[in-house]
Amino acid sequence: xxxxxxxxxxxxxxxGLAIPPSSTSSRxxxxxxxxxxxxxxxxxxxxxxxxxxxPHHAQAVEMxxxxxxxxxxxxxxxLAQRIDVSQRDEIATMQRWLRSRHQMVPNPxxxxxxxxxxxxxxxxxxxxxxxxxAELAKAAGTDFERLFLTRMIKHHxxxxxxxxxxxxxxxxVQEPEIFGFASDVDADQRxxxxxxxxxxxxxxxxxxxxQ
Amino acid sequence: xxxxxxxxxxxLVSLPVAAGAQAAASARAQADPRVGLAAGWPDAxxxxxxxxxxxxxxxxxxxxxxxxxxxxxxxxxxxAFGGNYLFQGxxxxxxxxxxxxxxxxxxxLGFVCPGGQxxxxxxxxxxxxxxxxxxxxxxCGTQGVADSISAERFRGIRIFDLTDLGHPKQVAAVQTCRGxxxxxLVTDPKDAANVYVYVSGTSPVRPREELxxxxxxxxxxxxxxxxxxxxxxxxxxxxxxEAKIVSAPRVFADSAGAIAGLWKGGDHGPGTxxxxxxxxxxxxxxxxxxxxxxxxxxxxxxxxxxxDPVNPRRIAEVSDPNFAFWHSATFNNDGxxxxxxxxWGGGTQPRCRATDRPEWGADAIFTLAQGKxxxxxYYKLPAAQSETENCVAHNGSLIPVPGRDIMVQxxxxxxxxxxxxxxxxxxxxxxxxxxxxxxxxxxxxGGFWSAYWYNGQIYGSEIGRGLDVFRLLPSEYLSxxxxxxxxxxxxxxxxxxxxxxxxxxxxxxxxxxxxxxxxRADGLRxxxxxxxxxELDRAEKLTGEPRRTALAALAARLERDARGAGDPARVQSxxxxxxxxxxxxx
Numbered sequence: 001x002x003x004x005x006x007x008x009x010x011x012x013x014x015x016g017l018a019i020p021p022s023s024t025s026s027r028x029x030x031x032x033x034x035x036x037x038x039x040x041x042x043x044x045x046x047x048x049x050x051x052x053x054x055p056h057h058a059q060a061v062e063m064x065x066x067x068x069x070x071x072x073x074x075x076x077x078x079l080a081q082r083i084d085v086s087q088r089d090e091i092a093t094m095q096r097w098l099r100s101r102h103q104m105v106p107n108p109x110x111x112x113x114x115x116x117x118x119x120x121x122x123x124x125x126x127x128x129x130x131x132x133x134a135e136l137a138k139a140a141g142t143d144f145e146r147l148f149l150t151r152m153i154k155h156h157x158x159x160x161x162x163x164x165x166x167x168x169x170x171x172x173v174q175e176p177e178i179f180g181f182a183s184d185v186d187a188d189q190r191x192x193x194x195x196x197x198x199x200x201x202x203x204x205x206x207x208x209x210x211q
Numbered sequence: 212x213x214x215x216x217x218x219x220x221x222x223l224v225s226l227p228v229a230a231g232a233q234a235a236a237s238a239r240a241q242a243d244p245r246v247g248l249a250a251g252w253p254d255a256x257x258x259x260x261x262x263x264x265x266x267x268x269x270x271x272x273x274x275x276x277x278x279x280x281x282x283x284x285x286x287x288x289x290x291a292f293g294g295n296y297l298f299q300g301x302x303x304x305x306x307x308x309x310x311x312x313x314x315x316x317x318x319x320l321g322f323v324c325p326g327g328q329x330x331x332x333x334x335x336x337x338x339x340x341x342x343x344x345x346x347x348x349x350x351c352g353t354q355g356v357a358d359s360i361s362a363e364r365f366r367g368i369r370i371f372d373l374t375d376l377g378h379p380k381q382v383a384a385v386q387t388c389r390g391x392x393x394x395x396l397v398t399d400p401k402d403a404a405n406v407y408v409y410v411s412g413t414s415p416v417r418p419r420e421e422l423x424x425x426x427x428x429x430x431x432x433x434x435x436x437x438x439x440x441x442x443x444x445x446x447x448x449x450x451x452x453e454a455k456i457v458s459a460p461r462v463f464a465d466s467a468g469a470i471a472g473l474w475k476g477g478d479h480g481p482g483t484x485x486x487x488x489x490x491x492x493x494x495x496x497x498x499x500x501x502x503x504x505x506x507x508x509x510x511x512x513x514x515x516x517x518x519d520p521v522n523p524r525r526i527a528e529v530s531d532p533n534f535a536f537w538h539s540a541t542f543n544n545d546g547x548x549x550x551x552x553x554x555w556g557g558g559t560q561p562r563c564r565a566t567d568r569p570e571w572g573a574d575a576i577f578t579l580a581q582g583k584x585x586x587x588x589y590y591k592l593p594a595a596q597s598e599t600e601n602c603v604a605h606n607g608s609l610i611p612v613p614g615r616d617i618m619v620q621x622x623x624x625x626x627x628x629x630x631x632x633x634x635x636x637x638x639x640x641x642x643x644x645x646x647x648x649x650x651x652x653x654x655x656x657g658g659f660w661s662a663y664w665y666n667g668q669i670y671g672s673e674i675g676r677g678l679d680v681f682r683l684l685p686s687e688y689l690s691x692x693x694x695x696x697x698x699x700x701x702x703x704x705x706x707x708x709x710x711x712x713x714x715x716x717x718x719x720x721x722x723x724x725x726x727x728x729x730x731r732a733d734g735l736r737x738x739x740x741x742x743x744x745x746e747l748d749r750a751e752k753l754t755g756e757p758r759r760t761a762l763a764a765l766a767a768r769l770e771r772d773a774r775g776a777g778d779p780a781r782v783q784s785x786x787x788x789x790x791x792x793x794x795x796x797x
Contacts, residue, residue: 041355078481140253167415174346174355176283176302176327183414184557190556191488191510195476 126158232355366390476676
């Protein structure tokens with residue numbers, strides 16, 4: 001599962017091993033000892049995060065696709081359109097990341113269950129169960145609008161949990177790419193949650209969905 | 212730079228364009244030599260206009276992966292300048308270039324110290340570095356930090372002592388909750404003993420178990436959250452090891468005291484951008500002589516009063532329906548305009564395609580008067596770029612041409628663009644440089660992170676190609692005298708986020724720069740201008756009292772004529788230079 005990316009030359013470049021073009025003198029700053037020569041690598045947690053986030057995002061795309069036929073609200077249709085575009089962009093990014101590291105790339109159009117280590121289907125945090133998806137698809141009008149926002153908020157909060165779990169995993173988030181990606185997912189999902197909460201409050205008599 | 216696309220991509224962006232406009236756009240595109248440049252690394256085709264590329268230095272050994280030119284961990288990033296040295300930050304560490312001879316920069320030191328984009332500032336013998344990523348180590352090691360809670364992890368601001376340039380010595384490392392994506396060195400005109408660092412952290416907050424007091428909760432859950440603030444580090448110049456955080460200003464608070472008081476969801480309706488949440492600044496630019504700072508803060512642009520640098524106070528804020536991510540800011544020299552950039556797509560996406568709207572991913576130029584900002588116009592790179600070129604507005608600086616607002620700016624793989632925004636509603640491009648994409652088939656991260664004027668040259672930091680040095684050439688848009696006048700401004704150091712006020716010495720070339728501007732804009736009748744030019748030439752050849760008399764007479768005449776001139780302020784500026792020359796001021 002874990003592959004160490006080959007960072008050419010990096011191994012030769014421990015801390016403080018500076019590279020003056022025309023000098024052979026030692027370049028170790030006096031205050032610091034030279035550190036290990038290993039490079040940061042990605043771990044099973046990083047790979048699992050990317051593999052798990054693809055079906056997670058794919059479900060958001062699927063939820064967004066329900067919107068145009070079920071509401072005339074312009075703000076909700078626009079939100080759904082933006083979710084569709086941004087999640088597709090991110091899915092492509094995650095697929096590129098996995099592919100370039102020769103890791104299994106989940107097909108976002110396939111089942112949304114992410115197999116756990118024993119191969120059993122497992123929903124990522126925040127994801128709707130097939131039943132919940134079916135309920136959402138059946139709803140219409142104001143019921144649909146509130147249910148969509150409530151469940152998309154929960155869905156996005158699941159992504160935040162995934163990011164938090166990733167950062168708490170030993171050895172994870174050491175590569176610049178995955179650090180940047182996970183940071184951006186965190187920031188953007190939070191912003192979208194804030195936006196959706198505002199919308200939900202603005203819709204008359206918001207009815208809380210039982211959790 | 213952010214890692215990936217922020218929100219919208221092509222499907223939302225390609226709005227219907229009238230057939231006529233499309234035809235016009237494509238005619239323009241065909242005329243521009245930047246369109247359709249051949250791809251390559253390191254040998255892409257180049258287009259250049261009114262600039263001369265005087266030097267190019269690829270990333271040195273150890274700072275790139277020959278197999279992967281667009282490799283993220285080796286991207287080089289922003290620049291800072293001190294004396295005859297250029298400091299180039301990046302994801303893998305620092306490069307120090309000797310630019311005493313600008314046409315032949317020589318690498319003085321490559322210093323491995325990964326931790327994010329590694330923004331740098333320099334002040335006397337001190338070098339400041341932003342560190343953001345969770346893999347960064349106190350000891351600059353490249354092996355990362357495996358434990359999620361670790362004393363070896365460093366996220367914040369490093370301070371190096373450069374007294375021995377070949378051996379930077381880390382004298383302080385100030386940890387912060389979110390690390391430092393960018394930072395701003397702030398000098399206090401009233402206090403030479405201390406400098407300040409404004410820290411902009413944009414990443415997730417680290418656990419309090421790793422750094423006491425850190426909280427990533429929402430303001431409702433925790434009023435002491437590390438979100439919705441910047442941090443201020445005070446650095447005693449003589450004792451940098453005592454650097455510490457002295458305040459964490461709530462620059463987004465509203466008058467009722469709500470910490471998250473600014474951002475209203477960032478949604479401006481159909482057909483507009485949505486912004487990211489204003490819970491952090493991406494970058495802050497200070498102009499200490501004006502006592503002002505401009506915060507480019509994700510979902511808003513802020514104007515701050517920094518006369519008390521420890522306690523910046525917000526005096527105005529703006530949003531814009533065409534902005535996705537408020538990224539950086541530049542004041543004009545007299546502080547009457549403020550330019551913000553929008554890093555739509557985070558810098559890793561192609562956002563300069565023919566289908567991308569010219570007011571998206573652009574510069575927004577505001578006028579600034581009595582603490583109020585008023586939107587005036589947009590500037591976007593006028594040459595369409597391809598699908599495999601990441602491109603959006605990015606970092607730049609003013610070029611000190613007296614009497615005009617001219618800026619040079621990096622646009623990632625869109626290249627370098629020099630433009631005039633004296634008329635903020637109608638910015639005009641003056642010069643450019645562009646290379647073809649790294650690859651014709653694949654988007655690889657690259658291009659100009661930044662391009663800055665420093666003491667007579669333009670320096671460009673190219674993410675995957677290294678360092679470029681340009682000379683600005685005279686053209687119909689910019690005269691030889693104007694360029695010579697710009698070269699009279701000499702800075703001891705330049706940190707692009709710490710804007711100095713340009714002051715020009717009394718000089719004949721400055722007077723001639725104003726004269727050229729008046730003639731170009733037809734602010735003076737040629738019949739009137741010819742004797743002024745002659746008189747200036749004659750006076751320059753004189754010495755002593757005759758020179759003073761001639762110049763004083765000319766100044767008096769100019770002051771008189773200013774009243775009836777088409778551009779009285781510029782004639783006044785010309786008169787003032789001549790008056791100073793008459794008084795023998797240097």
